[in-house]
Amino acid sequence: QTPLTIAIDGPAASGKGTLARRLADYYHLPHLDTGLTYRAVAHMLIRNGWPLDDEAHAIEAARQVDLASLDKHALSAHEVGEAASRVAVIPELRRILVEKQRAFARNPAGAVLDGRDIGTVVCPDADVKLYVTASAEVRAERRLRDIESRGGRADFAEILADIVHRDERDMGRADSPLKPAADAHLLDTSEMSIEAAFLAAKAIVDDAL
Ligand code: C5P
Numbered sequence: 001q002t003p004l005t006i007a008i009d010g011p012a013a014s015g016k017g018t019l020a021r022r023l024a025d026y027y028h029l030p031h032l033d034t035g036l037t038y039r040a041v042a043h044m045l046i047r048n049g050w051p052l053d054d055e056a057h058a059i060e061a062a063r064q065v066d067l068a069s070l071d072k073h074a075l076s077a078h079e080v081g082e083a084a085s086r087v088a089v090i091p092e093l094r095r096i097l098v099e100k101q102r103a104f105a106r107n108p109a110g111a112v113l114d115g116r117d118i119g120t121v122v123c124p125d126a127d128v129k130l131y132v133t134a135s136a137e138v139r140a141e142r143r144l145r146d147i148e149s150r151g152g153r154a155d156f157a158e159i160l161a162d163i164v165h166r167d168e169r170d171m172g173r174a175d176s177p178l179k180p181a182a183d184a185h186l187l188d189t190s191e192m193s194i195e196a197a198f199l200a201a202k203a204i205v206d207d208a209l
Contacts, residue, residue, distance in 0.1 A: 004029060004110035005125075006205060007118035010132035011178060012081070012166045013139035015189050015197060019132060020114035022198045023205065027112070032067065032104045034115035034122065035084065037097045039075040040065045042083035052086045055093070062096040067104055078162075085166055088116075091175045098122050116170055119181035128208045130201055131180035134190040136163050 006023055010016040017033055024031035044061040045052055052058070087093060101122045105111050113122060119129035134142075140160035147154045170178040180186060185204045189197045 001109065003108060003127075004205075004209070005105055005123055005127050006110070006112045007123045007126035007129045007181070007184075008112065008114040008132060009116055009118050009120070009130070009178065009180065009184070010114075011139070011170065012163055013143045014132045014134050015142070015194065016114045016130075016132040018194055019130070019187075019197055019201055020112050022194075023201060024112040026198075026202065027110075027205070029110050029112050030104070030107055031112045032101060032114075033072075034097070034101050034113055034118065035081070036070045036072060036075055037062075037065050037067070037100065038084035038088045039080050040070055041087050041093065041097070043075055043080050045087065046080070046083060052083055055090050058087045058090055059092050059096065062093045065097065065100060067100055082162070082166070085169050088170075089173045089175065094175055116178040117176040119184050120179065121176045124181070128205050129181050129184040130187055130204065131184040132187045132189060132197075134188060136160060136167065138190045139163055 004027060008016045008020045020031055020033065041058055041061045042052065044064070045054065045058060050057045098121060101113060105113055105123050115122065119126060119131070137160065140156060140163050143159050143163070144154055144156055187197065187200055192200065
């Protein structure tokens with residue numbers, strides 16, 4: 001079997017994580033949500049009471065990130081994602097995390113990675129690159145339903161503002177900004193169900209095989 005590497009990028013709440021998991025299941029590949037590595041660093045800083053712009057501690061925390069023990073549940077909080085996007089601007093920290101992500105991608109059978117810079121920086125030679133988007137309103141709506149389905153409460157306008165703000169930070173940073181790779185397939189899921197998005201992505205991957 002020839003290895004298959006699938007790179008998936010896109011903004012916050014675009015549905016790229018769900019899509020990445022579905023594709024990984026379908027093609028029997030390991031999956032890495034690279035956002036968790038940035039979240040793990042942010043979480044370590046918060047837990048120790050270190051400021052998010054404390055570069056020395058952030059870099060030290062990045063060295064300690066262990067892909068095998070990322071605790072998805074502990075890292076899922078909204079504040080952790082917000083903090084992650086702040087520490088993600090530190091070039092040395094990115095270098096350390098990207099190295100770990102590339103090691104994961106070197107799996108002999110291939111892998112599915114999702115994040116912001118997978119097709120552009122982490123796996124520029126990926127077999128298939130997807131750039132998953134949806135309008136900010138649709139993403140805010142999905143996030144709201146997600147929170148409510150878990151019994152939480154949130155305000156649509158606040159979520160929308162957060163999403164727009166996070167987009168700006170992730171697209172505007174100097175090092176590895178969020179943008180589609182030149183050879184990425186764009187997938188706008190604004191009007192698609194999860195199933196429809198999966199089928200569209202599968203068609204793109206099958207076409208590349
Ligand atoms: O995808 P998730 O919301 O978990 O990512 C949290 C933050 O981590 C993003 O807003 C982004 O700033 C950063 N990130 C990144 N590069 C990646 C994945 C995530 O800079 N490959």
